Amino acid sequence: MRYISTRGQAPALSFGEAMLTGLARDGGLYVPETVPQFTQDEIAAMAGLSYEEVAFRVMKPFTAETFSDEELKGAITRAYAGFGHVARAPLKQLAPNHFLLELFHGPTLAFKDFAMQVIGQLFQIELAKQNRKVTIVGATSGDTGSAAIEAFRGLENVDVFILFPHGRVSEVQRRQMTTPIEGNVHALALEGDFDDCQAKLKDMFNDFTFRDEVGLAGVNSINFARVLAQIVYYFTSAVAVGAPHRKVSFTVPTGNFGDIFAGFLAKEMGLPIDRLVIATNQNDILDRCIKAGDYTKRGVKPSMSPSMDIEVSSNFERALFWAYGRDGAAVSALMDELKTQGSFTVSKNAMGALLEHYDSGSVGEGRTLEIIAKTLKTTGELLCPHSAVGVGVAMEAIERDPATPMITLATAHPAKFPAAVNEASGVHPELPPRMADLFEREERVTRVPNDLAELEALIRKERRV
Ligand SMILES: Cc1ncc(COP(=O)(O)O)c(C=O)c1O
Ligand SMILES: N[C@@H](CCOP(=O)(O)O)C(=O)O
Numbered sequence: 001m002r003y004i005s006t007r008g009q010a011p012a013l014s015f016g017e018a019m020l021t022g023l024a025r026d027g028g029l030y031v032p033e034t035v036p037q038f039t040q041d042e043i044a045a046m047a048g049l050s051y052e053e054v055a056f057r058v059m060k061p062f063t064a065e066t067f068s069d070e071e072l073k074g075a076i077t078r079a080y081a082g083f084g085h086v087a088r089a090p091l092k093q094l095a096p097n098h099f100l101l102e103l104f105h106g107p108t109l110a111f112k113d114f115a116m117q118v119i120g121q122l123f124q125i126e127l128a129k130q131n132r133k134v135t136i137v138g139a140t141s142g143d144t145g146s147a148a149i150e151a152f153r154g155l156e157n158v159d160v161f162i163l164f165p166h167g168r169v170s171e172v173q174r175r176q177m178t179t180p181i182e183g184n185v186h187a188l189a190l191e192g193d194f195d196d197c198q199a200k201l202k203d204m205f206n207d208f209t210f211r212d213e214v215g216l217a218g219v220n221s222i223n224f225a226r227v228l229a230q231i232v233y234y235f236t237s238a239v240a241v242g243a244p245h246r247k248v249s250f251t252v253p254t255g256n257f258g259d260i261f262a263g264f265l266a267k268e269m270g271l272p273i274d275r276l277v278i279a280t281n282q283n284d285i286l287d288r289c290i291k292a293g294d295y296t297k298r299g300v301k302p303s304m305s306p307s308m309d310i311e312v313s314s315n316f317e318r319a320l321f322w323a324y325g326r327d328g329a330a331v332s333a334l335m336d337e338l339k340t341q342g343s344f345t346v347s348k349n350a351m352g353a354l355l356e357h358y359d360s361g362s363v364g365e366g367r368t369l370e371i372i373a374k375t376l377k378t379t380g381e382l383l384c385p386h387s388a389v390g391v392g393v394a395m396e397a398i399e400r401d402p403a404t405p406m407i408t409l410a411t412a413h414p415a416k417f418p419a420a421v422n423e424a425s426g427v428h429p430e431l432p433p434r435m436a437d438l439f440e441r442e443e444r445v446t447r448v449p450n451d452l453a454e455l456e457a458l459i460r461k462e463r464r465v
Helices: 015-021 040-044 051-063 069-080 112-130 143-152 171-178 194-206 208-214 224-240 258-268 285-292 316-323 328-341 348-355 365-379 385-400 418-425 452-462
Strands: 003-005 030-032 091-095 098-102 134-139 158-165 185-190 248-253 273-280 294-296 343-345 358-362 406-410 446-448
Touching (some): 015 112, 030 224, 051 069, 069 112, 091 365, 098 224, 098 385, 134 143, 143 158, 143 171, 158 171, 158 452, 171 185, 185 194, 185 452, 194 208, 208 452, 224 258, 224 406, 248 385, 258 273, 258 316, 273 385, 285 294, 285 358, 316 348, 365 385, 365 418, 385 406, 446 452
Parallel strands (some): 248 273, 248 406, 273 358
Antiparallel strands (some): 091 098, 294 343
16 A cells, blocks of 8 residues: 655655655655545454454554554554553444544544554554654644653653644643643644644645654644544444444534544445535635635634634545545645635635535534533533534534434534633533643743744754754
8 A cells, every 4th residue: 555645746755754754755645546446345344353453453554565464563552551541532423323433532632542552552563563763743733742742751762742732722632732841742832823833734744844854743743643543433333323224424523624534534435424514613714615616714702612723634635635536736736826815716616525524513612601501401411612613504404414323523622621611511521630730740841933943943952862
């Protein structure tokens, strides 16, 4: 299995090379050249298996040339051993045809742990084999950062620098990133929004001198390994509600489009998914694009679901690559337009291809609060604001198609966003006991300007590896 760039100009790589490379050298994102297929029997046979066993079956065809069965199995077992729920991703029923997939039982209480814990293990295996050291730089709107720190803290051959938008993440999210004591962890609060953080990260990858000098690696969903590990829970949950014998739809709280793109790949692999519903908060650029083909930036507005305060949705590039018939030149032209003009228009044919799979909706701030309160009252489930956006959009999608079971992804634990959850419900969600002293721990953070040269200088100076 080879991995190719969405912009068509970078060399094809193996899984291991793509994982350690991050952004392709033409600025694109790596995707598998072909998508492995499962038969309906193979999918049916997943019923009743452990999460780890399904993860092994789903990931193996993508990784087999880099990792032996033993290596992959070991990585998966270690990755999920610390999760706080025996099912790893339990499914709750909210209404007769509406299910909630809880993805927040990992160590940092968000869905990011599902992939980050695995790639933490895979990186260690591959770096040891190659006797290599890397400098990981990550951009976060709140959750990727802490998940990455948790997966790589204390490792001798890795430094981790996390760029987060100053003042635009919740206090719990910030403290998760600023309180680890290990010397290889560096939390950087950038003057700007998440899009600025991600743009700086991509600029660093595109500065080949810097990239090669520091051994730059990425663990955002730029890295295909992240997306791959997120495919697994589409299989476990769909099978639990009757796939492959019936179709299932998913609603996914969306920002950088990595999670929902993992659902698209599950569908390409043979999982009978009807709709993949993109749920956005008031930063609704993806909803506007799906409805009218117009991808125009209007400026990010801070919301109570900060992890989805994103306008330059990185993985939408992967979706466009498929929608444009895997035409790297076309994707490259759209991404150039976005960079220079702040917008692009999706062609009629490509819109047709997107609408075969995706649907969308958006939920504003007031409605998010209402959904948290109403869901608690009617089901006993306390949602985080991101998951509430998902539930709100899902309810509208269910009205359009009441017959197909809907699974909504609950992407974070409510305790990461206590202010919003308390405002909505009057309940103060408690952190798990192992994090109970989070607010007493000392913070360590560097304020940084939105300036590439200064950031690179700081990373050169601070990295230890
Ligand atoms: C809690 C939460 N929900 C939803 C999202 C959006 O996911 P994605 O960026 O994969 O679209 C994020 C950020 O990634 C998140 O942290
Ligand atoms: N919402 C994310 C943004 C980065 O997404 P990623 O999937 O590309 O890592 C976050 O919480 O940091």
